[in-house]
Each structure stands twice: as C-alpha cells, then as structure tokens.
Amino acid sequence: MQFQTEVNQLLQLMIHSLYSNKEIFLRELISNASDALDKLNFLSVSDDAYKNLKFEPKIEIKLDKDAKTLSISDNGIGMNEKDMIENLGTIAKSGTKSFLENLSGDIKKDSQLIGQFGVGFYSAFMVADKIEVLSKKALDEKAYLWSSDASGYEIKEDKKEEQGTVVILHLKDEEFLNSYRIESIVEKYSNHIQFPIFMEKEEYIAPEGDEKEGKNELKISQINKANALWRMQKSSLKAEDYERFYEQNFHDSNKPLLHIHTKSEGKLEYNSLFFIPSKAPFDLFRVDYQSGLKLYVKRVFISDDDKELLPTYLRFVRGIIDVEDLPLNVSREILQENQILKAVKESSVKKILSELEKLKEKDKDKYLEFFKLFGKVLKEGLYGFGENKDKLLKLMLYKTTKAENLRSLEEYKNDIQKEQKEIFYITGNNENLLKTSPLLEEYKQKDVEVLLLADEIDSLIMPMLNEFEGLKFTAINQVENKNELSDEEKQNFAPLLAQFKELLKDEVEDVRLTSRLSDSPSCIVYDKNKPDFAMQQLLKQMGQEQEVKPILELNPKHSIFTKLKENQSFTPDIATLVLNMAKLSEGMGIDNPAQFNQILGKIITKALA
Structure with missing residues (x-):
C-alpha cells in the first residue's frame, strides 16, 4: 500500500535528518503504548465485554544487538487491520498538513513539533530504516503485521498470543542499542507514566559463598518509577x-x-x-x-x-x-x-x-527568611500593569524609620496617625544614608513613619504605585515645598537667596527656602514630575541616561546662614559647601572634589584662627 501524500513528505523530512533531537522517538512510542494500556484499562471497567479480560498493564523494551533491533511492546488495546490503515497509513485526523505548514527550518524548534500534530509514531524513522508493528486487538482472534521501509507499507496476517502491540525498529546505527542510553531517555521523559516499563539489562551480582568476584548478568528490571508524586x-x-x-x-x-x-x-x-x-x-x-x-x-x-x-x-x-x-x-x-x-x-x-x-x-520568621532571599525578585511583579499588584503589595516587607525589623504595609497602616492619608517613602542606593537623610527630620519630629527603600528596583516601581488600601504613596524628596516662614523672614533672607541662585545656576534647577529642616543646613529635592537621583542612576544602567538638575533647599534658621548674613565675604564658598553637603547626604557624587577640599580647608583655617 502507498502512504498518503502528506505522509511521504513527512517521512522524507525525517529520514533526511531534519531533526537533531532524535531521542524523542522513544518518548513518543512509549506514550502511544501508555495510551493503549489506558484504553484497555478503561474498557475493562466500563464495557462488560472486556470485564473478564485479565491483564497486568506493562510496557517492555528489548534490545537485540545482533539483529540491530529495538522493540517496544505493550499489552494494551491493540489494533486490527482497519486500525493499522487508519493509524499508521494515513494521517487524515492528525493534522500533518498543519505540521508541515508550521515547519520553519530551525532544526531545534521544528523538532519540538513532533507529537504536537499526532505524528509521533513517524519520528521513529529518524533512527530506523525499517519498522514492523505486530498487533492483536483485544477480544479478536487475528493478529496483523504492519511493515514499512518508508517508501510504502504492507499489512498481512500474523500470529500473536496476547493482545497488544509490538513496535520493532530496525535501527540505522548502534546509538540506541545501549541499555544505559535507553534507560536515561526513559528516566528523562517517561519516568512518571503510570505503567511499569521493563527492560533487560546488565546488573552486577555480588559474590556469594566462596566466590571471589561478582559478575554481570542480564536481568529484566523495571526502569521507571511508574508513579508521579504530584x-x-x-x-x-x-x-x-x-x-x-x-x-x-x-x-x-x-x-x-x-x-x-x-x-x-x-x-x-x-x-x-x-x-x-x-x-x-x-x-x-x-x-x-x-x-x-x-x-x-x-x-x-x-x-x-x-x-x-x-x-x-x-x-x-x-x-x-x-x-x-x-x-x-x-x-x-x-x-x-x-x-x-x-x-x-x-x-x-x-x-x-x-x-x-x-x-x-x-x-x-519563616516568611522573613523567604523575603530576604526573594523579596527583590518579587518586587519586579509590581512593575507595569499586572493584575496581581494588590496581592503582591500585601507580601512586601520594608525597612522603616520606626523599627529595626522589616514591616508590612498593613503594619504601617495600622500604626498611622488618624489624619494621615499617605504612605511616605524615600528611595536611594544606600540604606545607611537613607536613615540619616535630612529629608527625614520633619517626619521624625512629627512621629510619622517613612519607608526606607534602598533596592535599585524601588526607584523604578514606586512611581507606578498609586495607593495601598486607600493610602497614597508619596516620595518625601518630591513633595511640595513646605515653606512656613513669615514674610519678614523671607524678606530678610531674599538678598542671600538671590546670591545663591546666581552662584549655583549651572548646578541646580532652583534654590529656595524651606521649613522642612531642623538640624541640617540644606537638602536636595526634585520636581515631582522628574526622576530623582536614584531613578537617574537606574536609567543610566539601562542605557537611558537622563540628567536632571536638583533643587537645593536651605534652612534659613541654621546657624551657618545667620552668621553668613553678618559676613558675606564667604558666600561663594558657603554656597558650594552647602550644595555639596546636601549631595553627599543623598549619596550623590561631588563634581569637583579638589575645589570642595580647598574651600573646606579655608573654612576650617578661618574657624581655628
């Protein structure tokens, strides 16, 4: 008999080694055998005609090095002549046309298509130049032998005592006549199918009695676990x-x-x-x-x-x-x-x-152990517009200004002051610097908890988070300027502020007064619509460098500025110092360290005079 046209196309592709992953032929044949056992198992409990049929489901693999054959047999449902023609001679139901249309020319990719379109049996032609299939359908008297060298096939009556199927591969080379090779393939692909797979292989027999040496003997052994714990x-x-x-x-x-x-x-x-x-x-x-x-x-x-x-x-x-x-x-x-x-x-x-x-x-405690290992990775799920953001936020733990241990957002929410409607946070690349940031001063004074976010990814994901259970996320280095100074204080400080703006115009976006500081003379903040320093560093690593000038805020009540108003000859030096001090407190570098050291030396000398 002649193969269907599409089958011929398929076999030619396989015979000419389109596929590099040849070992999958064994997975396909074992899977077919498992399906046959499944079908007979089902019929034995669902169809009265099969209920008296007693059998122990199993698959056997035999290697014959002399004949250069590999056989896979099962005692499942089996096939009659009609089944052989439908299942082995044509692929009308298996989607071979789709299979051929999906071929891309990529050997590794195309080899993964085997089985997807029901052409698994034909993968055996990758390793065999002739295939014989001896089968007897359960409850039938006759057995049939299907054989093919890939040019066509023939079917004739034969003899077989038990129901089931034997697939005999006449191998092209000896690669798959090695029992260890076969066992490793079974372990990789078919270890957990529910039926036992047996194979004759050499096993070492320990010496007994007066024997000095052990010996190797051929024994039939089960080579798969035949159970799946999951x-x-x-x-x-x-x-x-x-x-x-x-x-x-x-x-x-x-x-x-x-x-x-x-x-x-x-x-x-x-x-x-x-x-x-x-x-x-x-x-x-x-x-x-x-x-x-x-x-x-x-x-x-x-x-x-x-x-x-x-x-x-x-x-x-x-x-x-x-x-x-x-x-x-x-x-x-x-x-x-x-x-x-x-x-x-x-x-x-x-x-x-x-x-x-x-x-x-x-x-x-156990969760804390988990989060320290994988918390950074879990945070990646907060990026973008994923549907599990709320679930992930509940899993997050953070360092904060109020506790040594990591805390959840639920704990933060439970401890907030009644009038508080925001979750405050600060991002950076150094946890120790974050803890001492001048930006925290007013929050510590008001006993408001702030999240300390030192992971690089925090700068990327936090702007994408809107709220947690009604509380809005707010970066403290991008909040609106809090200037609660009197008009008189502003007026008195106006000349000095104007000088600072002129002196630092190339380095900062703006210089302004603030009432958010208590102990520090200055701090760095950013426009809420622009990336802060931590975010700029992350973008730089991603090849998207974007330099944004910071905003310098000054604490007019600090002694540096009250004394500077009395002696303004140091104004240029002090302007550079307080900017660099603010930069250092945020983990930023100094553009001109030599100049900074020179000015610092001059100020120290003056103070010691």
Missing part, C-alpha cells in the same frame, strides 16, 4: 516525601522552605507541585536564568526550560506542572498562545501568592 493524594504524603522528591528532582540538598501541592479538576484539569527553595539559585539575577519548572502532559515529560509557565518575578519557584488536555509536545509559541496554559499559569500564580500570604500570617 498526582498522589496529599493526605497520603508526609513532609519527608516532599523533601526527598525535591532533593532527587531538583538537585538541592537543602530542605525547601515551602511546598504547594494542587490538584485542579473541572474545566481546567492539571496537577502542580511547587517548591520555594531555602537557598537562592546562583543565576537568580541573570537574564539567562534556568527555569526551575518542568512541564508534563499526562505524566509525560515535555520540557524543563519554559520560562513562560510562570512570570519572571516567580523565577525562584521550582516544581512541576502536569496538564491533562494538551498535545504531547508544546512549542514555545504554543506555550504563549495556548488558552489552557494561560489559564493554568494564572491559576498557579494566584495559588503561589495565596500560599505565601498564608505563610506571612502564620509564620512571620
């Missing part, structure tokens, strides 16, 4: 089971901080098992970080490098997502567009954030 009932599992699974599958000897085990049924069917590590991954802040999630479809491993399964601000999460209603293989494009996976992602994010909130409420 699909087991939570009530049947202990903390040690999760910890052992985490260590074995994610190669981390440290116990996880938290595990989140979910089974979703109904319209959206999937199982997930997530872990929060107790140590930060080494590549946490690298653009090319390795995803910690593994995607399975019906227990069959698909990928461990899909960053689309969770948002980047949850990239520290390790775990498994096992979806029911997806094709066996999912390309990166499908990951981004598939509605089922989008829904799974949304549901998973909500579940993880919800469990983190529970941890924060029930075990503050």
Whole structure:
C-alpha cells in the first residue's frame, strides 16, 4: 500500500535528518503504548465485554544487538487491520498538513513539533530504516503485521498470543542499542507514566559463598518509577516525601522552605507541585536564568526550560506542572498562545501568592527568611500593569524609620496617625544614608513613619504605585515645598537667596527656602514630575541616561546662614559647601572634589584662627 501524500513528505523530512533531537522517538512510542494500556484499562471497567479480560498493564523494551533491533511492546488495546490503515497509513485526523505548514527550518524548534500534530509514531524513522508493528486487538482472534521501509507499507496476517502491540525498529546505527542510553531517555521523559516499563539489562551480582568476584548478568528490571508524586493524594504524603522528591528532582540538598501541592479538576484539569527553595539559585539575577519548572502532559515529560509557565518575578519557584488536555509536545509559541496554559499559569500564580500570604500570617520568621532571599525578585511583579499588584503589595516587607525589623504595609497602616492619608517613602542606593537623610527630620519630629527603600528596583516601581488600601504613596524628596516662614523672614533672607541662585545656576534647577529642616543646613529635592537621583542612576544602567538638575533647599534658621548674613565675604564658598553637603547626604557624587577640599580647608583655617 502507498502512504498518503502528506505522509511521504513527512517521512522524507525525517529520514533526511531534519531533526537533531532524535531521542524523542522513544518518548513518543512509549506514550502511544501508555495510551493503549489506558484504553484497555478503561474498557475493562466500563464495557462488560472486556470485564473478564485479565491483564497486568506493562510496557517492555528489548534490545537485540545482533539483529540491530529495538522493540517496544505493550499489552494494551491493540489494533486490527482497519486500525493499522487508519493509524499508521494515513494521517487524515492528525493534522500533518498543519505540521508541515508550521515547519520553519530551525532544526531545534521544528523538532519540538513532533507529537504536537499526532505524528509521533513517524519520528521513529529518524533512527530506523525499517519498522514492523505486530498487533492483536483485544477480544479478536487475528493478529496483523504492519511493515514499512518508508517508501510504502504492507499489512498481512500474523500470529500473536496476547493482545497488544509490538513496535520493532530496525535501527540505522548502534546509538540506541545501549541499555544505559535507553534507560536515561526513559528516566528523562517517561519516568512518571503510570505503567511499569521493563527492560533487560546488565546488573552486577555480588559474590556469594566462596566466590571471589561478582559478575554481570542480564536481568529484566523495571526502569521507571511508574508513579508521579504530584498526582498522589496529599493526605497520603508526609513532609519527608516532599523533601526527598525535591532533593532527587531538583538537585538541592537543602530542605525547601515551602511546598504547594494542587490538584485542579473541572474545566481546567492539571496537577502542580511547587517548591520555594531555602537557598537562592546562583543565576537568580541573570537574564539567562534556568527555569526551575518542568512541564508534563499526562505524566509525560515535555520540557524543563519554559520560562513562560510562570512570570519572571516567580523565577525562584521550582516544581512541576502536569496538564491533562494538551498535545504531547508544546512549542514555545504554543506555550504563549495556548488558552489552557494561560489559564493554568494564572491559576498557579494566584495559588503561589495565596500560599505565601498564608505563610506571612502564620509564620512571620519563616516568611522573613523567604523575603530576604526573594523579596527583590518579587518586587519586579509590581512593575507595569499586572493584575496581581494588590496581592503582591500585601507580601512586601520594608525597612522603616520606626523599627529595626522589616514591616508590612498593613503594619504601617495600622500604626498611622488618624489624619494621615499617605504612605511616605524615600528611595536611594544606600540604606545607611537613607536613615540619616535630612529629608527625614520633619517626619521624625512629627512621629510619622517613612519607608526606607534602598533596592535599585524601588526607584523604578514606586512611581507606578498609586495607593495601598486607600493610602497614597508619596516620595518625601518630591513633595511640595513646605515653606512656613513669615514674610519678614523671607524678606530678610531674599538678598542671600538671590546670591545663591546666581552662584549655583549651572548646578541646580532652583534654590529656595524651606521649613522642612531642623538640624541640617540644606537638602536636595526634585520636581515631582522628574526622576530623582536614584531613578537617574537606574536609567543610566539601562542605557537611558537622563540628567536632571536638583533643587537645593536651605534652612534659613541654621546657624551657618545667620552668621553668613553678618559676613558675606564667604558666600561663594558657603554656597558650594552647602550644595555639596546636601549631595553627599543623598549619596550623590561631588563634581569637583579638589575645589570642595580647598574651600573646606579655608573654612576650617578661618574657624581655628
């Protein structure tokens, strides 16, 4: 018989090594065998005709180095002649036309399409120049042998005692005749399918009695675990089971901080098992970080490098997502567009954030440990217009002017004064400088708590946050100028202020008086519509340099200025000093250190005279 035209096109592509990832043929054939066992399992409990059929579901792999063959057999539903023609001779129902249309010429990308369009069986022609399929359908008397060298195929009657299917591959080379190679592929892709996979392999037998040396013997052994912990009932599992699974599958000897085990049924069917590590991954802040999630479809491993399964601000999460209603293989494009996976992602994010909130409420110390590890990463989720901002804000912890320990926004809100309608914060790159900033003076006097935000990302995300539970976020270095001075004080200070403005016109946007300071002579602030110094530094790192002149505010009640009015010969030097003092207090650099040192030396000499 001749193959359908599209099948011929497909086989030619595979035979001529379009695909580099040849090992996936075994995953596809084992998945087909698992499906056949599933079907017979279902019929044995749902159809009276099959209820007396006794069988122990299993898959067997046999290697024959002399004959250069690899066989995969199952005792599942099996096929008759009609099934063979429909399933192996044509691909009318499998979407091969779509498969061919989706080919891009990118070897790695195209190899991921196998299975997505139901062409998994044909991937075996990547490694075999001839394939034989011996099958007997359950309850039938006859068995049939399908064989093909990819030019066409034939079907004839044959003999087989038990129902099921044997796929015999006549291999092109010896790469897949190595039992260790086959076992590693099974472990990678098919370790957790629910049926046992057996293979004859060499095992070391320890010496017995008077024997001096052990020996290697061929023994049939199960080479897969045949269970998936994430699909087991939570009530049947202990903390040690999760910890052992985490260590074995994610190669981390440290116990996880938290595990989140979910089974979703109904319209959206999937199982997930997530872990929060107790140590930060080494590549946490690298653009090319390795995803910690593994995607399975019906227990069959698909990928461990899909960053689309969770948002980047949850990239520290390790775990498994096992979806029911997806094709066996999912390309990166499908990951981004598939509605089922989008829904799974949304549901998973909500579940993880919800469990983190529970941890924060029930075990503050453990949550604190988590936040110190991953708080900076979690903050990334506040950037932009994501739908989980409110949930993320509840998870945030901050250093403040009122406590040594990190505090939540709920704690801040619970302690505010009755008339307060804002959450005040200050951003910068150095926590110690923030604690001593002159801008805090009036807030300390009024006993108003201020958030101290020293993470680089804070400067980027805080302007994008409007409020938290009715309280508006307000940067204290961008608040309106508080000038509660009398008209007389302003008038008396006007000449000196005019001199400062002229002397510093190239370095600052404006010089003005303020009543926000008590101990410091000056401070730096910014127009609320322009980036402050911390934000400018961040933009510079991102290649978007934007230099904005600061506004210098002066404390007219400070002794420096009251004495300066009596001796104005030092005005140029004092103007430079108080500007640089304000800059230093905010962690900014000085444009001309030599000039600063010279002026400082002159002032000190004068003071000691």
